[in-house]
Amino acid sequence: MLKVAIVGASGYTGAELLRILVGHPEVEICCVTSRQHEGLPIHQVFPSLSGFCDLLCEPLDVAAIAARADVVFTALPHKSAMEVVPGFLDAGCKVIDLSADYRLKDQDVYQQWYQPHTSPELFAEAVYGLPELYAEQIRSARLIANPGCYPTSVILALAPLLEEQLIDPKTLIVDSKSGVSGAGRGVKLGSLFCESNEGFKAYGIASHRHTPEIEQELASLAATDIRLSFTPHLLPVNRGILSTCYADLLETKSSDELLDLYRQRYADEQFVRVMPGEQLPNIAYIRGTNFCDIGLVSDPHTGRVIVISAIDNLVKGAAGQAVQNMNIMCGFKDAIGLGIVPMFP
Amino acid sequence: MLKVAIVGASGYTGAELLRILVGHPEVEICCVTSRQHEGLPIHQVFPSLSGFCDLLCEPLDVAAIAARADVVFTALPHKSAMEVVPGFLDAGCKVIDLSADYRLKDQDVYQQWYQPHTSPELFAEAVYGLPELYAEQIRSARLIANPGCYPTSVILALAPLLEEQLIDPKTLIVDSKSGVSGAGRGVKLGSLFCESNEGFKAYGIASHRHTPEIEQELASLAATDIRLSFTPHLLPVNRGILSTCYADLLETKSSDELLDLYRQRYADEQFVRVMPGEQLPNIAYIRGTNFCDIGLVSDPHTGRVIVISAIDNLVKGAAGQAVQNMNIMCGFKDAIGLGIVPMFP
Amino acid sequence: MLKVAIVGASGYTGAELLRILVGHPEVEICCVTSRQHEGLPIHQVFPSLSGFCDLLCEPLDVAAIAARADVVFTALPHKSAMEVVPGFLDAGCKVIDLSADYRLKDQDVYQQWYQPHTSPELFAEAVYGLPELYAEQIRSARLIANPGCYPTSVILALAPLLEEQLIDPKTLIVDSKSGVSGAGRGVKLGSLFCESNEGFKAYGIASHRHTPEIEQELASLAATDIRLSFTPHLLPVNRGILSTCYADLLETKSSDELLDLYRQRYADEQFVRVMPGEQLPNIAYIRGTNFCDIGLVSDPHTGRVIVISAIDNLVKGAAGQAVQNMNIMCGFKDAIGLGIVPMFP
Amino acid sequence: MLKVAIVGASGYTGAELLRILVGHPEVEICCVTSRQHEGLPIHQVFPSLSGFCDLLCEPLDVAAIAARADVVFTALPHKSAMEVVPGFLDAGCKVIDLSADYRLKDQDVYQQWYQPHTSPELFAEAVYGLPELYAEQIRSARLIANPGCYPTSVILALAPLLEEQLIDPKTLIVDSKSGVSGAGRGVKLGSLFCESNEGFKAYGIASHRHTPEIEQELASLAATDIRLSFTPHLLPVNRGILSTCYADLLETKSSDELLDLYRQRYADEQFVRVMPGEQLPNIAYIRGTNFCDIGLVSDPHTGRVIVISAIDNLVKGAAGQAVQNMNIMCGFKDAIGLGIVPMFP
Structure with a gap:
């Protein structure tokens, strides 16, 4: 043992x-x-x-x-x-x-x-x-x-696209939402039930400490410098992070083509679940587990891809x-x- | 009467x-x-x-x-x-x-x-x-x-920037989060307590019906065509919409300069509250009221402005x-x- | 002024x-x-x-x-x-x-x-x-x-029955549930979001400081000594107290007869709403207001009356x-x- | 298999x-x-x-x-x-x-x-x-x-006292609170998020269908007829039942003596956890599991015992x-x- x-x-x-x-x-x-x-x-x-x-x-x-x-x-x-x-x-x-x-x-x-x-x-x-x-x-x-919890959700969401150089790294925007346990068990005003319950807010815009960590790893995947807009929000749930990631596609790819790419990339990774078809991740589906669920939409109207990942921040x-x-x-x-x-x- | x-x-x-x-x-x-x-x-x-x-x-x-x-x-x-x-x-x-x-x-x-x-x-x-x-x-x-509820939150958030042509309309991304009452009182599976509580998900990515409404009004403000990435999410609270809006700035402006612009633009509007300094909106601060609270951050690291608005979707x-x-x-x-x-x- | x-x-x-x-x-x-x-x-x-x-x-x-x-x-x-x-x-x-x-x-x-x-x-x-x-x-x-918040909910629920000597004071049991704001805005572990959300527990059984306050006022109404079982619970909501009160009826009275008594007793009190017929109070109906909603059921199966009151603990x-x-x-x-x-x- | x-x-x-x-x-x-x-x-x-x-x-x-x-x-x-x-x-x-x-x-x-x-x-x-x-x-x-879910929580809470004839069966009152999943996945108004969230109410007072089931089993344990006051409440959480049970003690017993009795009675039952000392059950401690946590207080002030049990209604x-x-x-x-x-x- x-x-x-x-x-x-x-x-x-x-x-x-x-x-x-x-x-x-x-x-x-x-x-x-x-x-x-x-x-x-x-x-x-x-x-x-x-x-x-x-x-x-x-x-x-x-x-x-x-x-x-x-x-x-x-x-x-x-x-x-x-x-x-x-x-x-x-x-x-x-x-x-x-x-x-x-x-x-x-x-x-x-x-x-x-x-x-x-x-x-x-x-x-x-x-x-x-x-x-x-x-x-x-x-x-x-x-x-x-x-870190945010970096895990973001890097897994974007790795296949950056590895294949399908997106423009200069256009990366990540809008993340985390449950309150992410703030830890320390007693502070902002973690009180009544301060979070039925509330929702962004915090640490353009200044959250997970930004350099995400940039370091994405830059390594993209083999180029990365400057990211990263906005974390506080979600009134115990657990879960959902990250919504936006990037301009460098070439036209349909949602199905991109989902296939993700399925191949993560074929041997038992803790990454690529959602089928139009299904989207929900933090309720991975609560308490080591899974990272990923879904995406390629939007021809704007030429962007929107990738969404969900993890349990504590797992x-x-x-x-x-x-x-x-x-x-x-x-x-x-x-x-x-x-x-x-x-x- | x-x-x-x-x-x-x-x-x-x-x-x-x-x-x-x-x-x-x-x-x-x-x-x-x-x-x-x-x-x-x-x-x-x-x-x-x-x-x-x-x-x-x-x-x-x-x-x-x-x-x-x-x-x-x-x-x-x-x-x-x-x-x-x-x-x-x-x-x-x-x-x-x-x-x-x-x-x-x-x-x-x-x-x-x-x-x-x-x-x-x-x-x-x-x-x-x-x-x-x-x-x-x-x-x-x-x-x-x-x-519409989403359009109200987005248009008020972006109007001053578009009217002054301070942002690049092609880079507009709006990440919105709405409480469950936005889905109405009709009985459907997705509105059940246990389906939403402790959950969080995006829905209707690149296909939500409020998109053309937002685009119509932003285009009118910008005097140019607008194609928007708009991603709504379902928030496990009764009420409230928080919209996080991203755009590339066309010229360098500090957060304070932009906040001043917002204060001037909305000086006579008693239901728009521009947050002071670094304070950010929270749906908990406007619940039950007709206010739209707005805060923003200008991020020199990426050259983007992030504007956040909060309204009560039912008010x-x-x-x-x-x-x-x-x-x-x-x-x-x-x-x-x-x-x-x-x-x- | x-x-x-x-x-x-x-x-x-x-x-x-x-x-x-x-x-x-x-x-x-x-x-x-x-x-x-x-x-x-x-x-x-x-x-x-x-x-x-x-x-x-x-x-x-x-x-x-x-x-x-x-x-x-x-x-x-x-x-x-x-x-x-x-x-x-x-x-x-x-x-x-x-x-x-x-x-x-x-x-x-x-x-x-x-x-x-x-x-x-x-x-x-x-x-x-x-x-x-x-x-x-x-x-x-x-x-x-x-x-106190609990005493208000309990005394208003029981006053008409005690004033009319319809219940046996020795059989009084009060099971109360309070939202988290009742614990105040002080930062302590038990008030953290993650400690209360999705949880529910009793606390201070047979030892809560509101007990003597309730007993004092009920005794005054009943013109006799009162010993009460009072059990407060912590409810994962921001606001609201619901008290479920049990007592043996001294004479048989139907729910309708008792509701009539309550309506008479509180006819001039604009902040007490006696619920019609079989409707029962819900803290969601009085949130943010000065109302005390009261409902009751007389149960011939056990000879008891169950009275329920709902108030907003902060109002x-x-x-x-x-x-x-x-x-x-x-x-x-x-x-x-x-x-x-x-x-x- | x-x-x-x-x-x-x-x-x-x-x-x-x-x-x-x-x-x-x-x-x-x-x-x-x-x-x-x-x-x-x-x-x-x-x-x-x-x-x-x-x-x-x-x-x-x-x-x-x-x-x-x-x-x-x-x-x-x-x-x-x-x-x-x-x-x-x-x-x-x-x-x-x-x-x-x-x-x-x-x-x-x-x-x-x-x-x-x-x-x-x-x-x-x-x-x-x-x-x-x-x-x-x-x-x-x-x-x-x-x-049934309520009966499980109540019978396990009261069995040791009734088997040992330590309480007066005529005085039994059970005040139960259940999470919303207890109402099932059927789509009905009362199960909507906005109808339950931030709310709390009793329902089915003196008329809930679990009453005869509880009475049947308690009567069998007590070897006498049982008439119970049973009041279920709807708790704004996904899962969990907490039952607060009141009964008059027939002889004076301290909390510790009664807890010892419970520990002996359930010594071989791996899914019943008798809480130590003054600790009380919380539905947050058994979520997702097959446990029934039990705690109790003997109150010399009223001569009653208050027993509390917590289970996950779905487990x-x-x-x-x-x-x-x-x-x-x-x-x-x-x-x-x-x-x-x-x-x-």
Whole structure:
């Protein structure tokens, strides 16, 4: 059994890692940490887990954890993650970091959007953990930078078009909508029920920190510089991201032709479901699962293609993708522990 | 007292007309019609109205209603509206039609998107009832084509930029999100609670019937042909439309410069609120009211402007705008009966 | 114009007082206080109020406020209220206190459920501000203890039965459900969107602080001691309380007979709507208004009556009732400023 | 592999049977029926199931289905179920009926609450499929009457107290709240999003059809006649039932003593989780799972006990319990295929 530790277990991402890993047949969770709930059984922090996990929340002691764990999931805020990741690596653990700390390849860009970085020497080694793009590198990685939730939804939506150079990269516009769990479990005014319920708004227009991450990966796919309009919105649901992506087509292609391209591109990817015909993704169809559903329309009226993707921000956008990465790193089957059937309604 | 009739009172738009008009100091509601609930007091159809309106639902008898009413609000589906509107006009009533039947100026376009039209001779006379653009014509109109909900949100968002020719009309993309009441009170699978709640999806991509209406009005403002990408989405809230509009700027303008332009353009429009500084609209701030809140960001990174507008689809997007039109047609003050303070949360 | 101050304006109750009072024809709001937002215009704290109120948030300076205000609404937590209420009274203001500090008549009971009280000498003077029971005393009061939200819903539901001694007081069970705004705007884990949305739970069983307040008032109506089972639940909606009340009937009465009794009892009370026939209250029918809707069923199978009441916890359960009290104290018509028509949906 | 058919697969209960059974290691789904969607792949009816089930919806042909299936789940409305259940039994299938048609033991009671019954001769044979009470009989049953959702939540909440004769059966009051999926997937006004969202109401007071079913089972446990006050309410969530049960204690017992009793009673029942100490159930903690969470408070102030149970109406209240019954009937382990970890949030 693989021994895994979850560092930062009392947030929603931590809870989701636990939900998935308690049922994983090859894994034993050996440690959960939470500063805030130290000493409390994790099933009192999350009563939903009652009967599934009796571990007590521990303080974050790198050496003590590294002595017991083979793989460490760091579900900490950016900056907090970089304070412990190098220690876990030095102690011989594999690390899957769910923060933003190792996702950007360019230190200047990181420091412009976040703050000074204390271990930029790891940038070259860290593998961007999007298995549909980087499975080979993930297989042999020590450090995975688990992708952001918005970037996952956008990159999977646009990769086939950019790889085939079918769209004009200068015209890319992404309008994304995320459920409230994307803001985490921290107590702040904007996350209150009454501030979000029956509301809807954009935020962080032209300034959201996921923008450089998306641009980096799309630029790599397009082999050209990318400047993106990215507008995130706050959706009054618990979970789910839907991204609506617009681009000018460089040559005329029908919806069916483009859907065929997507089906080919993702034929071997069991977590990408290309919707049939005119069906469009809905976050209700992938809730709780590691799927990314994709649909699209080619519009001859404007010459644009509109691609829509839906993921669960806590699963394919965080914990599920992290477990998918772990499976690949450890030689398990990709989907093991992730065969959750979507619950509808 | 002005005598008004509400034809088609048992839908959400009808209920909203009642909510607003029972408190209007210059109006007496003389008739409500509903085929489905004929003979039932309207406060049993909508118990919320208990104590405010005791009228019984009548059948739709044009002559009988015209004999009593000065102004008729037709809150019927398209096609049903055109069957009765000419009759009301012939009988001397003023008509405010909330359907799509008299909004398009080009009969071919109407028939391409809807079905054959039986009174196209009224197209020239019908005034598109967006007071922020057409107050003068509304003042003397007999027939108002009350704008669609999406078009209201989009036209108000983009008018100042198009009037000043600050954006490239070929780059217009509108990503809209509407609450479920936009689908009406008809019983259909897609409107069920469990089909929408905790869900989010796009629908009618590149094929929504509000597209030609938006294009007609934007083209008139821009004095050029417009082809728009318009993507509506279904938002799991009762009310509210938020439209996120993207366009390439033709010259560099800062957010503050553009906000100033909006403030000037709408200085005399009491139902348009331009948000201060970096604040962005939220459908939670205008719920139940006739306001259109607008905010924007000019993004030097991409050279685009992103404009966001929020309205209540049942008020500024339907019943409230209809009453605003009535006020103008009848020489009342614009805002009379519409001074509703937004309820938050 | 009556000059009023709102002390503690940045909570949901404060916002609701503002929503109601900005449209009140006899009132001028002269001051709003908020420690947290001192110096900020209140319409930036609540953008919904943009265009309706430009006041800046002030610190809580009793003397400075009392010099300007005729009536002071204290929308503070219990304990904070008692620190300022005596000062406002001494300075000649009328005070409507929305906290629990002056609702209980028995100092021991207060101190058992809350903490030591520093001005118990005001208990005798404070009038429990439920106009349907105490209009006469309210008229001449200096200090109103504005009732709790749950107590308002329960007392109005049960008063007619207890006054007529139709039910056995020992069998009273009240099962109440409240929207999340009842927990206030303070940032705490339990009020987060993701902790409440799609959830439902009871809390404070047999230990909620509104229990002694309800028992005090029901005992007064029944002229006998009352011990109540009171179970509040947290409902995933913004607003609304629905209380389901159970009691054994002392004599056989049909639903119609009991409804007649309720109609008589509340014939002169314009904010109580007794539902016709078999219709039952729904919080959706009174949202945003000062109404208390009541329905009931007499069940011959068990010999019990089930009474259901619905109020908006922020209006009839707080700010609306406070304004109703102000109207009575100041000789205005009861309903002035409170004629809000319910918005549905 | 056990061959199972799902008759009536296009409702929410059918979808839930599919969600659970596609992952069941001992089962092969051989047939799904839907009159409405005949010929359509079930994953187009429920896109959530895309990739999990490719079966086409068949018409309901008893002989054709019986020739292929070992076990038939009938997820039909009452009355429709009794039209096909005898045929499946005659053809040698085991039947798990999710309707109300075989739950009541007394034909008169059935006919009083529903309509004439055409196969009352099966009443004696049908086993009420609540495994926590009737596991032994389920093991050898041909026909399971799968319990109603409300009854499941109430019987599990009260069984230990009634078995031990700790409460006065004459004082039983049950206040239940159910998510909207309990009303099924049929299109009707009351199930529309805008009619339920942000609303809350009671319905069917003293007249809900689950009342006789609950009374039958509680009477059997108590060995005395039971007359219950049962009040269902409609909760604006997709899934979940929370039942708050009140009864007078016949002898003084503390919360801890009663919780111990519950823990003993349900020690071997893996789907009943007795909450620790003062923790109370929340439908958010059991969503999507077959758990029934139970908590309670003994209140010395009134001498009553308040017991609260939470289930997912579509799982333990329908499809999950049906699969649990199948597992027992077929000699599988109780929990096989039902080991779903609750998703929070």
